[in-house]
Amino acid sequence: MWYGVYVLVLVVFGIAVHAASDRVAYTWRWDRIPQYIVNNDGTEMRAPYDGFVAVAPDKKSLTLKELRGSRHDTITGFDVLLVGDGDLVFQNDALARKSGLVAGPLTLGLWMTLKLSAVALVFSMLLGLVAGLGRIARNPAVYGLATTYVELIRGTPLLVQIFIFYFFVGTVLKLSAFTAGAAALAVFTGAYVAEIIRAGIESIPRGQMEAARSLGMSVPQAMRHVVLPQAFKKTLPPLAGQFINLIKDSSLVSVMALTDLTKAGREVVASTFSPFEVWFTVALMYLVLTGTLSLFVRRLEKRLAHD
Amino acid sequence: MTESAAEVLIEVRDVGKVFANGVVGLKQVSMTVRRGEVVCIIGPSGSGKSTLLRTLNALETITSGEIQVLGQSVHGGKANLNRLRTHVGMVFQSFNLFPHKTALENLMLAPRVVGKVATSELRERCQALLAKVGLADKADAHPAQLSGGQQQRVAIARALAMQPDIMLFDEPTSALDPEKVNEVLDVMKVLAREGMTMCVVTHEMGFARAVADRVVFMEAGEIVYEDRPEPFFEAPRSERLKAFLGQVLK
Ligand SMILES: Nc1ncnc2c1ncn2[C@@H]1O[C@H](COP(=O)(O)OP(=O)(O)OP(=O)(O)O)[C@@H](O)[C@H]1O
Ligand SMILES: [Mg+2]
Numbered sequence: 001m002w003y004g005v006y007v008l009v010l011v012v013f014g015i016a017v018h019a020a021s022d023r024v025a026y027t028w029r030w031d032r033i034p035q036y037i038v039n040n041d042g043t044e045m046r047a048p049y050d051g052f053v054a055v056a057p058d059k060k061s062l063t064l065k066e067l068r069g070s071r072h073d074t075i076t077g078f079d080v081l082l083v084g085d086g087d088l089v090f091q092n093d094a095l096a097r098k099s100g101l102v103a104g105p106l107t108l109g110l111w112m113t114l115k116l117s118a119v120a121l122v123f124s125m126l127l128g129l130v131a132g133l134g135r136i137a138r139n140p141a142v143y144g145l146a147t148t149y150v151e152l153i154r155g156t157p158l159l160v161q162i163f164i165f166y167f168f169v170g171t172v173l174k175l176s177a178f179t180a181g182a183a184a185l186a187v188f189t190g191a192y193v194a195e196i197i198r199a200g201i202e203s204i205p206r207g208q209m210e211a212a213r214s215l216g217m218s219v220p221q222a223m224r225h226v227v228l229p230q231a232f233k234k235t236l237p238p239l240a241g242q243f244i245n246l247i248k249d250s251s252l253v254s255v256m257a258l259t260d261l262t263k264a265g266r267e268v269v270a271s272t273f274s275p276f277e278v279w280f281t282v283a284l285m286y287l288v289l290t291g292t293l294s295l296f297v298r299r300l301e302k303r304l305a306h307d
Numbered sequence: 308m309t310e311s312a313a314e315v316l317i318e319v320r321d322v323g324k325v326f327a328n329g330v331v332g333l334k335q336v337s338m339t340v341r342r343g344e345v346v347c348i349i350g351p352s353g354s355g356k357s358t359l360l361r362t363l364n365a366l367e368t369i370t371s372g373e374i375q376v377l378g379q380s381v382h383g384g385k386a387n388l389n390r391l392r393t394h395v396g397m398v399f400q401s402f403n404l405f406p407h408k409t410a411l412e413n414l415m416l417a418p419r420v421v422g423k424v425a426t427s428e429l430r431e432r433c434q435a436l437l438a439k440v441g442l443a444d445k446a447d448a449h450p451a452q453l454s455g456g457q458q459q460r461v462a463i464a465r466a467l468a469m470q471p472d473i474m475l476f477d478e479p480t481s482a483l484d485p486e487k488v489n490e491v492l493d494v495m496k497v498l499a500r501e502g503m504t505m506c507v508v509t510h511e512m513g514f515a516r517a518v519a520d521r522v523v524f525m526e527a528g529e530i531v532y533e534d535r536p537e538p539f540f541e542a543p544r545s546e547r548l549k550a551f552l553g554q555v556l557k
Contacts, residue, residue, distance in 0.1 A: 207403035211399065214392055215393070216393030221421070225420055
């Protein structure tokens with residue numbers, strides 16, 4: 001019964017979307033999208049320097065001789081030859097093409113988003129653990145530093161932080177766009193992870209730490225073997241939520257010279273003039289990432305619940 | 308009087324404790340416990356029994372006086388507290404078992420982590436301890452799967468796994484259903500008979516009378532009265548103790 005209502009609402013919503021696009025006289029061109037995910041264009045082999053081409057008689061290999069130098073390279077394994085024997089080519093000219101399936105810009109963007117999120121996740125976890133422990137430390141210097149970090153990060157917009165990392169920190173430390181982007185995301189997420197971990201640790205009854213200490217364990221030993229394993233189990237759901245946010249927030253790094261999924265989407269829109277299809281596709285690809293993550297976390301939770 | 312010749316394991320001298328919020332926990336408390344002695348501490352709620360016990364293994368600090376355990380000054384700042392605590396087992400009212408570990412793992416964790424015992428023999432020794440508290444078949448159970456009485460017996464075995472010289476018990480049976488109290492007290496009786504040095508905060512007057520070498524009565528942070536069990540219960544020479552006993556024994 002309620003399942004029927006659920007389906008009905010979804011269908012009505014779908015019809016509404018369709019009707020809305022009709023009203024703005026939009027022509028759906030879904031057929032244009034797949035080539036931006038995977039295509040058969042193949043990869044082009046380009047000249048590493050200016051030079052003359054010598055094609056082998058069997059046309060299965062070619063040799064490039066440098067124009068103003070003595071370097072020469074033999075290129076093989078291509079399917080289509082794009083130059084003739086004796087041609088003069090310049091650096092980066094296409095020499096030949098190898099056919100086969102290659103990832104389109106959206107897939108490359110997805111991969112960049114995945115890499116960025118994964119790197120940021122690992123470092124935000126480390127940062128969050130350190131800052132979270134700092135937030136419960138008795139040492140005023142440690143506590144003060146951890147609190148300042150958390151408040152500073154939570155009190156400013158991520159976009160502003162990304163600009164600071166890209167234009168200031170990145171320039172000063174000569175970071176690549178990827179490093180700057182991953183660092184900004186890690187530092188941002190780390191502050192939230194710290195608060196989640198602090199709350200998790202504080203939710204473990206004091207008696208656990210006391211029992212561990214009464215057995216002769218040091219504070220770090222008690223943390224490592226008694227408190228943190230229990231806190232980790234409790235913080236798994238909020239941590240998962242935070243990491244899903246991380247994946248979504250990573251779209252903000254598209255303001256930098258990084259072609260993540262969102263930036264790729266923008267570029268594809270510019271060349272296809274099919275914004276609706278592209279953005280729906282991009283949204284779906286984000287959903288695949290976040291959905292996989294929450295599935296994985298749910299599995300992990302179930303496994304931890306058993307022991 | 309061979310007992311008075313035994314080595315002194317715990318020496319509490321003029322200890323005072325004022326909490327950060329100004330509450331007075333202990334006032335001029337002095338007490339001596341020798342090897343093999345069982346000392347029971349009784350008294351009304353809030354009289355400082357737990358506070359006294361917790362100062363013995365430095366779970367609580369003191370504001371004045373001096374405590375020596377196993378010949379080391381506990382609060383002097385010089386003792387290696389982690390090392391000292393491996394010699395002083397503690398059993399809590401609320402068990403405080405590690406819920407993410409099985410019963411056997413609860414026993415094995417601290418010896419393994421603190422590195423006091425070789426791992427090869429550890430498992431067998433811990434299994435033997437579980438058998439000793441009557442829970443050989445519960446080695447793989449998690450605390451949530453055990454009754455309160457069983458949990459407390461695991462907690463006792465866990466403390467014993469460190470091979471302590473002294474055992475501290477803070478109301479070990481107060482959180483238990485009445486029918487589970489005896490299974491825990493029986494384990495403690497066996498320990499006492501084996502010569503374990505024990506400090507037991509308890510409301511179980513029958514246990515104190517049967518097992519204790521001395522009984523200590525605390526009220527309002529002070530040790531008001533202290534004696535061997537027979538005179539303590541039969542003919543207390545303290546009006547405050549008489550009033551207290553009158554209330555709890557009815
Ligand atoms: N951490 C603390 N901060 C402030 N006051 C405390 C603290 N712990 C205990 N007290 C107070 O110190 C007094 C002694 O407490 P304690 O727990 O030692 O009593 P108790 O004899 O063990 O009582 P019970 O039988 O209820 O366990 C009480 O008045 C209590 O409120
Ligand atoms: Mg108490």
